[in-house]
Amino acid sequence: MQQNSRHQLSLLARRPEVVTDILQVVKTVIAATGAWWLSDNVLNSQMPFLAPWAALLTVHATVHRSLSRGAQSTIASTLGVALSFVIGNYLGVSVWTFALALLVGLTAARLPWIRDEGIAIATTGIFVLGSGFDSQQPFLGERILELCIGVAVGIVVNLLVIPPLRDQQAARYVDSINRRMGDMLVNMADELDDDWDTAEADDWFKETESMSHELNSAWQSVRFARESQKANPRDRLRRKRIPSDEAQDSQMSSEDASYENILQRVDEGISHLRHLTRTLREGSYENGQWDTRFREQWTSVVRDAGRAIADPDAEVEPIYQRLEQLSVRMVEDKGLPERSWPLYGSLIASMQHIAVIVDDVASARSARESG
Known part of the structure; x- marks a missing residue:
């Protein structure tokens, strides 16, 4: 103890x-x-x-x-x-x-x-x-x-006396939101593989609102980190210790992977994630009868998207391409009820938007860490 x-x-x-x-x-x-x-x-x-x-x-x-x-x-x-x-x-x-x-x-x-x-x-x-x-x-x-x-x-x-650089604190906020988004997607896939009801969808929706509140704190931390670099001798000394070629590459990476860019993309991801939870909560699933093939393939993509956004080093197949392949297979399947397509199409479209953001956030985080 x-x-x-x-x-x-x-x-x-x-x-x-x-x-x-x-x-x-x-x-x-x-x-x-x-x-x-x-x-x-x-x-x-x-x-x-x-x-x-x-x-x-x-x-x-x-x-x-x-x-x-x-x-x-x-x-x-x-x-x-x-x-x-x-x-x-x-x-x-x-x-x-x-x-x-x-x-x-x-x-x-x-x-x-x-x-x-x-x-x-x-x-x-x-x-x-x-x-x-x-x-x-x-x-x-x-x-x-x-x-x-x-x-x-x-x-x-x-x-x-050790003037503060708040970049580490800003990085913690950014990574925390990424992990929460990833964990939610993984949890969502696990729940959808089993029995679930509107109560889970309501909980997911509330979780996206909580993410938005944390995102506001992250923005404040990032602004504070930017302010802490102004007139800070530690920041200048750190740049002088980096060779000129490496410093130029690092500056280019940091510009592409700035916290502001990451948070903007994460904000978009939260918006699409909220739309996804609304679709699940308000869509046509009253009887709970999903097409088994669609559910298994779609939840597999959702789970891997969550892993990718929570951990950029996770080995997953390209998410966007898998969603396109899923759409093609569902169109070619003549046995899929037509009334199911508004729901399935919305779910695929939302995940396509999230997939693009997942790739951007993962690439930006890797560039930020290497920089």
């Missing part, structure tokens, strides 16, 4: 998102502590909390976000300091001027170009006015300098 728990904890600790979160906490602690040390021991500041507070605001999950949010934090905090000094100098510090500073700061925080960090205007005003404005009045430049130091320390720490 303990061994299983340790194994699960070990697997959890190796997950990319968990490692990134832990590193994020560590980097934030380093940045804030370093900024406080500089402010207290180098600048001998009377308000040493401004620099670590600015560093805390600056260390975000990606380098690009740290740079953009750091710039916003600097501007917002500077405006907050300036606002506090103007109100404190001309109106004095009282309940009403404190409220006025908050009112102006919170209103200015709605400006579009600093909306993400605009609240720093109000919070900086609270710090400056609430910490004894009279003693701070001559030191406007020093307060702004402390804020800039905090932002700079936060950016430097995020650049140097």
Whole structure:
């Protein structure tokens, strides 16, 4: 029991998102502590909390976000300091001027170009006015300098301490959806080989809706992965270590097999899979009497399609060609009831669309992994 728990904890600790979160906490602690040390021991500041507070605001999950949010934090905090000094100098510090500073700061925080960090205007005003404005009045430049130091320390720490690349997390989402689609097709084939009813079809339909929800999470993860590559020294160093010819081939493969392209194709696959489940749920199968030859051949294709999309290395015969051959055989079979063709034709057409997507996703995944 303990061994299983340790194994699960070990697997959890190796997950990319968990490692990134832990590193994020560590980097934030380093940045804030370093900024406080500089402010207290180098600048001998009377308000040493401004620099670590600015560093805390600056260390975000990606380098690009740290740079953009750091710039916003600097501007917002500077405006907050300036606002506090103007109100404190001309109106004095009282309940009403404190409220006025908050009112102006919170209103200015709605400006579009600093909306993400605009609240720093109000919070900086609270710090400056609430910490004894009279003693701070001559030191406007020093307060702004402390804020800039905090932002700079936060950016430097995020650049140097293992800046995250979220491509592994994005790959996990993509592969998870591929496996779910493949497993569903295999399960569907197994159920259709035996007795089944509309309850199974309803469950399959609900499963496609669940896949769509996971696909949205995958899109968010992919966008985050793209953002994590911007201004990231790890990404540039990794490219420099690859020889120029290999780097060019890898870039071409990654463009063809980008996560965005894969997810677009997977989204189409889920749509066709949902249409397939609707056909099974609402089609002409009231008596449950399928043509035995069609059912056996069609479910064999469905099972192999599931294996192919879940595992690109699986050895299966070309799916699309098998569906064409099945259509030809069914047309040549004079004993097939005509009323069955709307159902069978729809099932074949849906699987043909899925078969094309299966091949695209499998090829793209192989290219992505080789790249």
